[in-house]
Every structure is written in C-alpha cells, then in structure tokens.
Amino acid sequence: MRPNRYIIKIFLVAISIPFLLGATKNKPPHFDYEMLPSGCATCHRSANFRDGGGPGVCIICHGNPQRLNMDYKKRMPAGFGKKIRQMKDIERQFTKLYRHPSFDVRGKHRSKEVLPEIDPAAPRHADCVDCHHPHFVSKENKYAGIRGKRLGNIVTYITEEYELCYRCHAESANLPPQSTNKRIEFAATNPSYHPVEAEGRNLAVVSLIRPYREKKVDNNDISRITCGDCHGSDESNAPKGPHGSAYQHILVANFSTRDKEPESDQAYALCYRCHNRQSILGNESFKYHALHISGSAGPTSCKTCHNSHGSQQNKYLIQFDPSIVTPNSAGQLKFEERGISVFKGSCYLSCHGVDHNPKEY
Numbered sequence: 178m179r180p181n182r183y184i185i186k187i188f189l190v191a192i193s194i195p196f197l198l199g200a201t202k203n204k205p206p207h208f209d210y211e212m213l214p215s216g217c218a219t220c221h222r223s224a225n226f227r228d229g230g231g232p233g234v235c236i237i238c239h240g241n242p243q244r245l246n247m248d249y250k251k252r253m254p255a256g257f258g259k260k261i262r263q264m265k266d267i268e269r270q271f272t273k274l275y276r277h278p279s280f281d282v283r284g285k286h287r288s289k290e291v292l293p294e295i296d297p298a299a300p301r302h303a304d305c306v307d308c309h310h311p312h313f314v315s316k317e318n319k320y321a322g323i324r325g326k327r328l329g330n331i332v333t334y335i336t337e338e339y340e341l342c343y344r345c346h347a348e349s350a351n352l353p354p355q356s357t358n359k360r361i362e363f364a365a366t367n368p369s370y371h372p373v374e375a376e377g378r379n380l381a382v383v384s385l386i387r388p389y390r391e392k393k394v395d396n397n398d399i400s401r402i403t404c405g406d407c408h409g410s411d412e413s414n415a416p417k418g419p420h421g422s423a424y425q426h427i428l429v430a431n432f433s434t435r436d437k438e439p440e441s442d443q444a445y446a447l448c449y450r451c452h453n454r455q456s457i458l459g460n461e462s463f464k465y466h467a468l469h470i471s472g473s474a475g476p477t478s479c480k481t482c483h484n485s486h487g488s489q490q491n492k493y494l495i496q497f498d499p500s501i502v503t504p505n506s507a508g509q510l511k512f513e514e515r516g517i518s519v520f521k522g523s524c525y526l527s528c529h530g531v532d533h534n535p536k537e538y
C-alpha cells in the first residue's frame with residue numbers, strides 16, 4: 178500500500194519543526210524560514226522524489242521571476258515573493274544553444290544512484306540535484322553534500338569544483354565516444370596540464386597576462402585556475418556555473434577548433450583572456466607560432482597542436498589533432514623538446530601536405 182501523500186506531508190512538516198525553530202545554527206538557505214516559509218514542504222509538496230523531482234522543483238525560485246506570480250505567490254507570505262524576484266534567473270542559462278541537459282534529459286536521475294556511473298548503458302543526465310544537494314547548498318559551498326570519489330568504504334564529500342565534474346566526465350562507463358577522461362588529462366603527474374588540480378610545471382609561460390602567473394609569489398598572483406574559468410556562461414554578469422552558453426562546449430568565450438579559420442581576437446578569445454595575443458603572435462616562445470596560427474603554414478587552431486586541458490605525452494600541452502596532423506614520410510608522429518625554457522624542439526609529422534622529418538625550432 179502506498180502511503181497517503183497527506184501523511185507524508187504531515188511527516189515532512191513535523192520533521193522540519195526543529196529547522197524552522199532554528200535548532201540548527203547557520204542554517205543552509207533552503208532551511209531558512211525567511212526564505213522558505215513552508216519548510217520542507219516548500220519543495221516536498223508532491224512527495225515523489227525518487228527521480229529527484231526534476232528542474233521544476235528548483236526553478237520555482239531560481240527560474241524566471243514571472244513564474245512566481247502564476248504559481249507560488251498565492252501560497253507565500255507577502256515579503257517572500259519580493260525576495261525571490263530579486264534572485265538570479267538560472268533557468269535562462271539553459272535556453273542557450275550549448276548547455277547541460279538538465280531540462281533536455283528528464284526523469285533519469287535516481288536519488289540512490291552512485292556516480293561515476295558503472296553501467297555503460299545508463300542514460301547520461303545532469304539534473305540540478307546532481308550538482309547541488311538541495312539540503313546542504315550554501316553561498317560558500319554550492320556543492321556541499323555532493324558525494325565525490327569513494328576511497329574504500331569512506332565516502333568523501335566534494336570540496337573542489339573539479340571533483341564535481343569528474344563525477345560524470347572522468348571514469349564514467351557511459352562517457353560518449355568522443356569524450357575523454359578529464360581526470361587523466363588534468364593529472365598533476367602529466368608532463369603538462371592547465372593548473373586546475375595543482376600549479377603548472379612550466380616556469381616560462383611568457384605569454385601569461387597578470388595576475389596569472391606560473392607560481393604564486395605575490396598575494397595577488399593567480400597560479401591555479403578552475404574548470405569554471407573556461408566553462409560557463411557567455412555573459413560576464415550571468416550567474417556562475419557551467420549551466421549554458423552561446424559558445425560551443427559551454428565555454429565562457431569563443432574558441433575556434435576549425436582548421437583554415439583566419440586568426441582574430443574573437444577566434445581564440447578564450448585563450449587570449451589569459452595569454453597575451455601580441456606575445457603569441459610575436460613568437461615570444463614558439464618562434465613559428467604566427468606562421469601556423471595566422472600565416473602561410475596555417476591558418477590553424479591552437480587545438481591542432483595543443484590540448485586545452487593537459488597532455489599525457491608532451492610538455493607545453495602539445496597533443497596534435499589527429500584529424501589534421503598525420504605521421505610523416507618515415508611513419509613518425511611525435512614532438513621532442515630540446516632543453517627546458519630555451520624554446521627549442523623538433524616535430525616529426527605531416528601537416529597541410531608538408532613533411533616534417535623533423536622540422537626544428
């Protein structure tokens with residue numbers, strides 16, 4: 178026999194009394210009486226949460242402020258609607274062309290599911306509750322209460338943003354075929370990586386724009402970046418988070434991955450946020466950068482030579498794009514560096530019909 182929904186409702190109200198009376202100090206915002214006047218029942222009205230309830234539960238308050246007038250306002254005390262109307266509209270980010278499928282794939286989340294997924298046939302999804310636990314979120318920690326990597330029998334809770342992403346973009350057995358394991362790409366044991374998990378290895382990234390710096394020396398220096406520095410909304414004043422963007426791969430700025438696309442400020446806007454365009458095109462490190470990026474050997478994308486995340490094989494994030502770069506006449510496809518911070522190396526490959534066997538710089 179299924180329990181009557183009113184009994185569940187009474188149970189939820191009863192269990193929420195301590196929260197409403199302030200038994201817990203520093204209440205998370207979702208348990209704050211000022212914010213959620215009906216306590217647990219504000220969300221648990223319909224009482225079937227085995228599939229997490231979907232985005233509808235959240236966008237009552239985090240969505241289009243107009244919605245409130247239609248649905249919730251009637252039930253809420255006078256001051257409440259005003260507060261909610263001032264909140265950021267997260268829902269709008271999900272109307273962008275590139276987005277997490279929180280609205281597109283519904284009803285696939287399970288409240289008891291364990292991520293990373295071990296079933297290759299499990300449907301890929303990303304509900305609001307996969308990234309935010311509604312009982313624990315706070316201004317300081319928006320992924321509080323989300324489980325991370327399991328170490329033996331111990332469940333760890335996420336403290337770093339990248340651990341959240343690895344729940345679905347690392348060891349998942351259901352990764353899409355074109356996707357790669359991000360934990361492997363960012364591993365601090367790699368010869369090179371963008372400094373998300375740890376400070377980077379290269380001490381001569383001459384193109385870096387301050388406050389970005391290879392190693393933190395002064396207080397204002399930034400030597401570590403986050404997934405969110407590159408993945409997020411295209412609007413600078415939008416709510417934080419990789420919800421949706423007008424740019425491909427949910428990037429905060431445009432990044433062209435196409436071969437033969439003319440170089441411009443816009444084409445590689447993402448990289449030029451942190452790497453000085455004049456330095457790159459002025460060949461301050463690789464002396465043939467301009468020749469390839471904007472000149473006669475190209476024009477070609479940074480992606481033709483660099484992996485944006487990290488490289489398991491080479492320094493300088495070098496990982497050639499196999500759809501453009503192929504083995505040379507001797508069947509070799511590799512990069513060799515010759516000395517550290519001296520900007521010298523050799524390439525063995527074939528590209529745009531030019532044999533490199535090797536070509537040196």
Ligand code: HEC
Nearest residue numbers: 206212219234235237238264305306309311314315316319
């Ligand atoms: C009844 C209204 C309401 C509902 C429903 C609701 N929230 Fe909230 N949420 C709030 C309020 C109020 C805050 C406090 C932050 C603020 O004042 O902007 C908050 C804060 C948050 C934060 C932290 C952000 C910050 O800046 O403090 C996250 C993340 C969040 N909510 C996600 C969710 C998710 C996911 C759901 C659905 C499962 C959800 N919320 C449902 C009202 C609501």
Ligand code: HEC
Nearest residue numbers: 192193196207216217220226227228229230287288306311
């Ligand atoms: C901001 C909205 C919100 C509020 C407020 C809220 N919950 Fe929840 N709760 C959810 C969502 C969404 C889930 C499903 C989470 C998931 O599937 O990962 C959930 C899950 C649960 C579950 C687990 C259900 C299951 O099937 O595993 C229980 C029990 C629960 N809530 C009780 C409470 C109690 C008690 C309160 C008040 C103290 C409360 N909730 C307040 C949104 C909320």
Ligand code: HEC
Nearest residue numbers: 277278301302303307341342344345353404408419426427
């Ligand atoms: C609960 C699972 C889940 C979590 C956690 C998650 N994602 Fe995703 N992500 C997805 C799904 C599902 C897609 C749709 C494409 C796919 O299946 O990979 C996606 C797509 C993306 C894409 C676009 C991929 C493309 O091919 O253009 C990016 C970028 C991305 N996620 C970044 C992140 C970042 C950054 C984080 C951490 C802040 C994160 N994701 C956390 C499930 C998740």
Ligand code: HEC
Nearest residue numbers: 339342346355356357359371373403404407426432480485
């Ligand atoms: C320095 C900028 C930068 C950072 C930091 C970054 N990304 Fe990316 N990411 C990119 C770019 C550029 C692309 C698209 C082009 C490409 O594939 O190289 C991309 C593509 C992706 C994709 C789609 C391709 C795929 O393999 O599925 C996912 C998912 C993704 N990133 C996840 C992450 C996660 C998770 C993190 C943090 C652990 C992260 N990214 C950090 C720049 C970045």
Ligand code: HEC
Nearest residue numbers: 232235239267277279303304305308319405416417418419
């Ligand atoms: C793939 C993971 C993912 C999904 C899915 C997701 N979020 Fe987020 N969200 C994040 C991350 C990461 C942040 C940024 C945390 C930070 O950097 O402070 C964030 C930030 C937020 C914030 C705070 C924004 C700010 O600027 O203060 C709110 C509110 C929020 N999310 C609500 C939602 C709601 C509602 C949904 C579903 C409609 C949702 N999120 C879906 C990962 C996600």
Ligand code: HEC
Nearest residue numbers: 382383384385445448452462463469478479482493520521
């Ligand atoms: C034809 C291959 C190729 C292309 C295309 C290319 N690079 Fe490079 N890049 C290299 C090589 C090789 C190095 C290593 C130089 C050395 O030995 O230190 C390098 C080094 C770098 C460095 C580290 C040193 C520095 O200058 O700070 C950055 C940053 C960089 N590239 C950014 C870019 C960006 C941004 C683009 C696209 C606009 C791009 N590269 C396109 C081959 C390439």
Ligand code: HEC
Nearest residue numbers: 369377378379382389391402406447448451479485493494
């Ligand atoms: C949010 C800032 C940021 C963005 C955006 C960014 N980078 Fe970087 N990048 C850094 C930092 C910081 C380092 C220094 C890491 C180190 O010291 O090894 C770095 C280092 C590098 C290196 C040298 C790595 C090594 O180990 O030699 C290359 C190559 C590079 N970036 C290419 C790119 C390309 C291509 C893009 C655009 C897809 C890009 N970066 C976007 C911050 C950024």
